[in-house]
Amino acid sequence: KNQVEQSPQSLIILEGKNCTLQCNYTVSPFSNLRWYKQDTGRGPVSLTIMTFSENTKSNGRYTATLDADTKQSSLHITASQLSDSASYICVVKLTNNAGNMLTFGGGTRLMVKP
Amino acid sequence: KAGVTQTPRYLIKTRGQQVTLSCSPISGHRSVSWYQQTPGQGLQFLFEYFSETQRNKGNFPGRFSGRQFSNSRSEMNVSTLELGDSALYLCASSQGQGALMGGYTFGSGTRLTVV
Numbered sequence: 001k002n003q004v005e006q007s008p009q010s011l012i013i014l015e016g017k018n019c020t021l022q023c024n025y026t027v028s029p030f031s032n033l034r035w036y037k038q039d040t041g042r043g044p045v046s047l048t049i050m051t052f053s054e055n056t057k058s059n060g061r062y063t064a065t066l067d068a069d070t071k072q073s074s075l076h077i078t079a080s081q082l083s084d085s086a087s088y089i090c091v092v093k094l095t096n097n098a099g100n101m102l103t104f105g106g107g108t109r110l111m112v113k114p
Numbered sequence: 115k116a117g118v119t120q121t122p123r124y125l126i127k128t129r130g131q132q133v134t135l136s137c138s139p140i141s142g143h144r145s146v147s148w149y150q151q152t153p154g155q156g157l158q159f160l161f162e163y164f165s166e167t168q169r170n171k172g173n174f175p176g177r178f179s180g181r182q183f184s185n186s187r188s189e190m191n192v193s194t195l196e197l198g199d200s201a202l203y204l205c206a207s208s209q210g211q212g213a214l215m216g217g218y219t220f221g222s223g224t225r226l227t228v229v
Contacts, residue, residue, distance in 0.1 A: 034218070043118070043204050043220030044157075089157065101170045102147070102206075102218065104157035 002027040006090050006105035014113055017080055021108045023073040023090030031093040035064050035075045038087045038107070047075070047088075080112045116141065118207050118221035126227045132193040135224045139186050139207030145169075146188040147218070148180060151202040163188055192226075200228045 004025045013019050025033070032051045036044035048057040048064040050073070057064050061078045077084055090105040119138040127133050139146050147162035147170075159172040163182035180190040186207075192199055202225050206218040 036220075041202075041222075041225075043206075043222045045220070046217055049217060091157075096170075101159055101162065101172075102149075103159070104149075106156045 002092075002094065002103045004090055004092050004103050004105035006088075006108050008108060009106065010109040010111070012111045012113060013080055015080060015082055019077050019080060019110065021075045021077075021088050021090075021110070023075070023105055025071050025073070025090070025092045025103070025105075027092040027094050027103050029094055029096065030068070030071075031095040033064075033066055033073050034091045034093065035062070035073075036089045036091060038089055040086075044089055044091075077110075080110075082112050082114060085110060085112045118205060118219050120203075120205055120221035120224050122224060123222065124225045124227075126229060127195050129195055129197060129228060131195050132191065133195060133226060135190045135192075135203055135205075135226070137188045137190070137205035137207075137221060139188070139205075140219055143207035143209050143219075144186050145208045146182055146186065147206050147208075148188070148190050149204045149206070150174070151204060151223070152200075157204070160190070195228045197228050200226060202226075 007022045034049045035047040038044040047059050047062050050057050050066045052068040063076045066073045087107040087109050089107045092103045121136045145164045148160040149157050151157045162170045166182045177193045182188045202223045204223045206220045208218045
């Protein structure tokens, strides 16, 4: 069964601190892995996209890593800001004969406090 | 470049009714996919359309259906609404199938409340 598990479910950190979110997946056939940020009441916005051959991808203060062997990914946020408060969703795309399908993790709800 | 447009933004319906949601993809994008997001289940894939054909379908009952028009706009229909259908319905567009690095751009969603 294709699954994406994220941890922790929720996280509270102080402004300026760093944090790391985890994502484990069992999706086959794997196409790529994406991290999205979703503000309350809005659609998800893409942060990074990585294929199995990419280990690290950065987007400003966001750095994603991927270990295709262990099927694990992480999202590291540096020098957090209040605007980082959101849900972060790990999404794995699989491609089969029928087409593409996205499998979503449950998300990590991050709250950054002043 | 306009983003993905979903209408309406909010909707309140009564149990048993049916509802149609609309999604206009980014210009030039030919693939549209739909997702249901609830607090308990998170984001779940409903179906994906490419060139007016449904290419993939998630694990939802037949009350959930969709279609895509020649201009790539898509509609999603839910018949015989149940209380559990209350959710944020998101659509996402991408350039097309087989685009390995194709990004999925999401709309802001339609918040459906069934009473």
